[in-house]
Amino acid sequence: MENLDWKKLGFGYMDTDYNVRCYFRKGTWGELEVSSETHISVHMAATGLHYGQEAFEGLKAFKGKDGKIRIFRLDENAKRLQSSCRGTLMAELPVEKFAEAVIKAVKLNERFVPPYESGASLYIRPLLFGSGPQIGVRPADEYLFVVMVMPVGPYFKGGFSANSYVITRKYDRAAPQGTGTFKIGGNYAASLCANKEAHDMGYTSEFYLDAKEKKYIDECGAANFFGIKNNTYITPKSSSVLPSITNKSLQQLALDMGMKVEARQIPVEELTTFEEAGACGTAAVISPIKSIVDIENDKTYFISEEPGKVCKQLYEKLRAIQYGDEPDKFGWVKIIE
Numbered sequence: 098m099e100n101l102d103w104k105k106l107g108f109g110y111m112d113t114d115y116n117v118r119c120y121f122r123k124g125t126w127g128e129l130e131v132s133s134e135t136h137i138s139v140h141m142a143a144t145g146l147h148y149g150q151e152a153f154e155g156l157k158a159f160k161g162k163d164g165k166i167r168i169f170r171l172d173e174n175a176k177r178l179q180s181s182c183r184g185t186l187m188a189e190l191p192v193e194k195f196a197e198a199v200i201k202a203v204k205l206n207e208r209f210v211p212p213y214e215s216g217a218s219l220y221i222r223p224l225l226f227g228s229g230p231q232i233g234v235r236p237a238d239e240y241l242f243v244v245m246v247m248p249v250g251p252y253f254k255g256g257f258s259a260n261s262y263v264i265t266r267k268y269d270r271a272a273p274q275g276t277g278t279f280k281i282g283g284n285y286a287a288s289l290c291a292n293k294e295a296h297d298m299g300y301t302s303e304f305y306l307d308a309k310e311k312k313y314i315d316e317c318g319a320a321n322f323f324g325i326k327n328n329t330y331i332t333p334k335s336s337s338v339l340p341s342i343t344n345k346s347l348q349q350l351a352l353d354m355g356m357k358v359e360a361r362q363i364p365v366e367e368l369t370t371f372e373e374a375g376a377c378g379t380a381a382v383i384s385p386i387k388s389i390v391d392i393e394n395d396k397t398y399f400i401s402e403e404p405g406k407v408c409k410q411l412y413e414k415l416r417a418i419q420y421g422d423e424p425d426k427f428g429w430v431k432i433i434e
């Protein structure tokens with residue numbers, strides 16, 4: 098793409114050449130279909146529209162120094178989508194079909210994969226929803242799976258930097274035994290008000306505590322939380338946190354760097370003890386945390402003005418694997434031939 102300014106790209110929707118679709122009808126998934134049409138024709142009584150039978154994924158493809166395209170942890174995203182489907186009684190898409198569709202969408206839009214030097218990447222957004230009609234609250238008989246892709250800019254334009262968050266007690270993104278562990282639209286609809294209020298107050302994002310007791314750390318907006326102290330990587334264990342693939346990868350890297358890893362409940366007050374903390378997810382890999390403000394209790398948990406050294410190390414290590422600068426020793430990367 099000669100006339101695309103890769104470095105100026107943000108995180109936003111952009112048309113690309115093709116998308117890949119697959120329909121589930123009469124009890125089976127059909128063949129993959131390639132389309133250059135950005136619209137889909139959906140029945141007005143589709144369960145995805147009425148009853149939230151909808152799940153999505155987010156992953157990225159990177160172009161290496163060697164010119165090869167690498168997709169990060171494709172199988173993990175395929176498995177998480179299956180889990181979201183089970184959680185909302187949707188037809189499960191086989192892992193192989195997911196992988197085939199994603200690879201096809203990336204290859205067909207190869208000219209949109211940003212060059213290595215840009216620090217940008219190709220964002221891949223798979224979507225699966227109930228497309229068949231129902232008017233009673235029941236799962237659909239038909240489903241549509243779509244994969245769209247678009248180039249997105251480097252998350253940190255002015256270099257790796259730390260952000261401030263605000264604790265929300267007014268809203269929960271998911272209930273303790275609800276749908277928090279599934280990557281479904283409803284959780285995002287539930288988070289929009291909290292997110293808007295946090296933005297309006299000048300914070301990067303809202304910060305969630307556990308919905309039941311409001312005692313423990315849950316999620317950092319639409320990202321997982323981790324804290325670092327005493328050579329240990331600590332992340333919340335909760336029935337309403339989305340299992341982040343970035344978080345899982347960072348835990349593996351932390352172990353590999355000789356750190357300990359703990360997944361457990363983290364009381365809010367423990368924030369005073371962390372040497373470093375971060376929000377993690379596909380968009381940024383790690384977004385280091387500067388401070389977390391608790392307005393109701395007139396308290397600010399200050400972590401650090403600048404990103405700490407463990408955050409930096411983990412961030413650089415993961416990025417190096419994604420771009421192919423370091424050997425893929427855990428088998429996380431699928432190289433597109």
Ligand SMILES: *Cc1c(COP(=O)(O)O)cnc(C)c1O
Pocket residue numbers: 155280316318319320321339340341342343344377378379380
């Ligand atoms: C997608 C998502 C994340 C991050 O998951 P990754 O697999 O690391 O991208 C974290 N929290 C929520 C609520 C999410 O939807």
